[in-house]
Amino acid sequence: MIADLLVHDVSLDFPLYHGSARSLKKTMMRNMTGRMTADSHDRVVVQALRDINFHLKPGDKLGLVGRNGAGKTTLLRALAGIYEPQQGRVRVQGSVNALLDPNLGMNMELTGRENIALRGQYHRMNRAAIARMEDDVATFADLGDFMDLPVRIYSSGMVVRLGFALATAIRPQVLLMDEWFLAGDANFLEKARMRLEDLVRGAEILVLSTHLANVIEEWCSRVIWLDQGRVRADGPVGEVMPAYLAG
Amino acid sequence: MDSLASAPFQETGFDIQSKPDRAQRFVAAKADLVAALGMWRLCGSLAMLDIKLRYRGSVLGPFWLTLSSGLMIGMMGFLYSALFHRDLHDYFPFIALSIVLWNFLLALVTDACMCFISVESVIRSVRAPLMLYAIRVVLRNLLILAHNVVVVVIVDLALQINPGWVGLLAIPALLLWLVVAVSTVVLLGALCARFRDIPPIVASLMQLAFFVSGVIWQPSQLKDFEWLLAFNPVFSLLEVLRAPLLGHVPSLAITASALIYSGIIITLASLLFARVRGRIAFWV
Numbered sequence: 001m002i003a004d005l006l007v008h009d010v011s012l013d014f015p016l017y018h019g020s021a022r023s024l025k026k027t028m029m030r031n032m033t034g035r036m037t038a039d040s041h042d043r044v045v046v047q048a049l050r051d052i053n054f055h056l057k058p059g060d061k062l063g064l065v066g067r068n069g070a071g072k073t074t075l076l077r078a079l080a081g082i083y084e085p086q087q088g089r090v091r092v093q094g095s096v097n098a099l100l101d102p103n104l105g106m107n108m109e110l111t112g113r114e115n116i117a118l119r120g121q122y123h124r125m126n127r128a129a130i131a132r133m134e135d136d137v138a139t140f141a142d143l144g145d146f147m148d149l150p151v152r153i154y155s156s157g158m159v160v161r162l163g164f165a166l167a168t169a170i171r172p173q174v175l176l177m178d179e180w181f182l183a184g185d186a187n188f189l190e191k192a193r194m195r196l197e198d199l200v201r202g203a204e205i206l207v208l209s210t211h212l213a214n215v216i217e218e219w220c221s222r223v224i225w226l227d228q229g230r231v232r233a234d235g236p237v238g239e240v241m242p243a244y245l246a247g
Numbered sequence: 248m249d250s251l252a253s254a255p256f257q258e259t260g261f262d263i264q265s266k267p268d269r270a271q272r273f274v275a276a277k278a279d280l281v282a283a284l285g286m287w288r289l290c291g292s293l294a295m296l297d298i299k300l301r302y303r304g305s306v307l308g309p310f311w312l313t314l315s316s317g318l319m320i321g322m323m324g325f326l327y328s329a330l331f332h333r334d335l336h337d338y339f340p341f342i343a344l345s346i347v348l349w350n351f352l353l354a355l356v357t358d359a360c361m362c363f364i365s366v367e368s369v370i371r372s373v374r375a376p377l378m379l380y381a382i383r384v385v386l387r388n389l390l391i392l393a394h395n396v397v398v399v400v401i402v403d404l405a406l407q408i409n410p411g412w413v414g415l416l417a418i419p420a421l422l423l424w425l426v427v428a429v430s431t432v433v434l435l436g437a438l439c440a441r442f443r444d445i446p447p448i449v450a451s452l453m454q455l456a457f458f459v460s461g462v463i464w465q466p467s468q469l470k471d472f473e474w475l476l477a478f479n480p481v482f483s484l485l486e487v488l489r490a491p492l493l494g495h496v497p498s499l500a501i502t503a504s505a506l507i508y509s510g511i512i513i514t515l516a517s518l519l520f521a522r523v524r525g526r527i528a529f530w531v
Contacts, residue, residue: 001259015530017441082371082374083529084525085265089264089265098373100371100372103368
C-alpha cells in the first residue's frame with residue numbers, strides 16, 4: 001500500500017468536563033475572546049484545531065511549528081487516530097507509528113522485557129518479531145541484566161533509553177513524532193540521532209512537531225505554522241521559517 | 248468504509264470521517280470489537296500481568312485469593328447456617344458457590360468503572376480498539392474466579408455433592424455471563440469516564456444488591472414472595488449459573504428474566520458504545 005495522509009477540513013474541540021468547568025464558564029462568559037467557547041450543548045470547550053487541510057504523499061516531510069498550546073500535539077494525536085475530530089476527515093493509508101511521549105504507555109511496574117512484549121502485541125507482531133524487537137531494543141538501550149527487572153528501579157537515563165528504543169523499534173510508513181526525542185544525555189543523543197535518522201529515512205511520510213528551527217531545516221521539506229489552532233502559514237521551509245522566526 | 252471495517256488500526260491506516268450516521272457508527276463499533284478479539288493474545292497478556300503485578304513478591308501469589316475466600320466461606324457457612332437454621336449439608340455448598348460468584352460480580356463491576364479511566368495514558372498514546380480494555384477486565388476477573396473456584400470444588404468434594412447432568416446447563420449460562428460481563432464493563436466504563444460520580448453510586452447499589460439478591464440466603468426462604476426474585480436482574484443472572492451447579496434446573500421465570508435482562512444490558516451497551524466510542528479519548 002502506498003502511504004498517504006489526507007487531512008480535510010478538520011476542526012476539533014476539547015470538552016472540559018471535569019474539575020472547575022463551571023466556574024471556568026462563568027469567567028469565560030465575561031471574557032469571550034479566547035479559544036474557549038460553549039458548544040451547542042452549552043458545555044465549555046477549547047477550540048483546539050480549526051479548519052486544518054493538507055494532503056501528504058510519499059516523500060513529504062512535514063514540520064509543525066507554533067507556540068506551546070498552538071495545537072501541534074493535538075493535531076499529531078488526530079493524525080494518529082487517537083482523537084476523532086468533530087468535523088472533517090482524517091484518512092491515513094499505510095502503517096502508522098506515533099512517537100508522542102517517551103514513556104508511551106510504558107508500565108513502570110513491569111520489567112523491560114514485559115514492556116517490550118506488550119508493545120509488540122499492541123502492534124500485532126508474532127512471537128518471532130517480538131523476539132527480534134527484544135534483541136534490538138535491549139542492545140540499543142544497553143539494559144543488560146536490567147531487562148528482567150521492573151522499569152520502576154531503572155535510572156532516569158535507562159528509562160529514557162528504553163522508551164526511545166522501544167518507540168523507534170517499529171518502522172512505519174507514516175511516522176508521527178513529537179519533539180520529546182531530543183531528551184537524553186549527550187552521549188546517548190549521538191546514538192539516538194543515528195537511529196532516528198535511520199527511522200526517518202525509512203518512513204515514507206513524516207510529520208514532526210517541534211520548536212527548533214534547525215531540526216525543521218534539517219529534516220523537513222514543508223512547514224505548517226499553527227497559531228491558536230489554525231494554520232497561519234503553510235509552505236516550503238525557506239518561506240515559512242523566516243516569517244515564523246520573525247513573528 | 249471497507250478499509251474501516253476490516254483493519255482500522257495501526258497496520259494499514261484508517262479513515263475517520265466526521266458526523267458519522269448511525270450505520271457508520273455501528274460499523275466502526277463492530278470493527279473495534281473485531282479488532283479487539285483479533286488481539287486476544289494481548290488481552291490475555293494484559294490480564295495475566297494485572298494479576299502478576301498485584302501479587303508480585305508474595306509467596307502464595309494469587310492463591311491468597313483462594314485462601315481468603317476459603318476462610319470467608321468457612322466462617323459464613325457455619326454462622327449463617329446457624330442463624331438461618333439451615334442444614335449444613337445443604338447450605339454449605341450453596342454459600343460457597345454464591346460467595347465465589349458474587350465476588351466475581353462485585354470485582355467485575357468495580358473494575359468496570361475504572362476500565363477506561365485507569366488506562367488513560369495508553370488510550371492517549373496508542374490507537375488501539377477500546378474493547379480491548381473491556382475484554383481485559385473480564386479476563387482478569389475470570390482468572391481470579393478460576394482461583395476461587397478451587398474452594399467450591401473442595402467443599403463439593405468434602406460433602407460429596409455432585410450436580411449430575413444438570414450441571415452441564417452451567418455451560419450456556421457461563422457463555423451468557425461472558426457476553427453480559429463484556430457489555431456491562433463497556434457500559435459502566437464509558438459512563439464512568441464521562442460522569443465521575445457514577446463509581447460511588449455503583450458501589451452503593453452493589454451493596455444493596457448483595458442483600459436483596461439471595462447471595463447469603465436461599466430463595467426458598469422467601470416463601471410466598473419468591474416470585475418477586477424474577478424481577479431482580481442480579482438474582483436471575485446469578486441463579487441461572489448457580490442453580491445448575493447445585494443440581495437444580497433454574498425455573499422458567501428466572502431463565503426468561505435472565506435472558507431479558509441480558510438482552511437489555513447488551514442492547515444498551517451496544518447503543519452507548521457505538522455512540523460514544525470516538526469520544527472516550529476526550530473523556531479519560
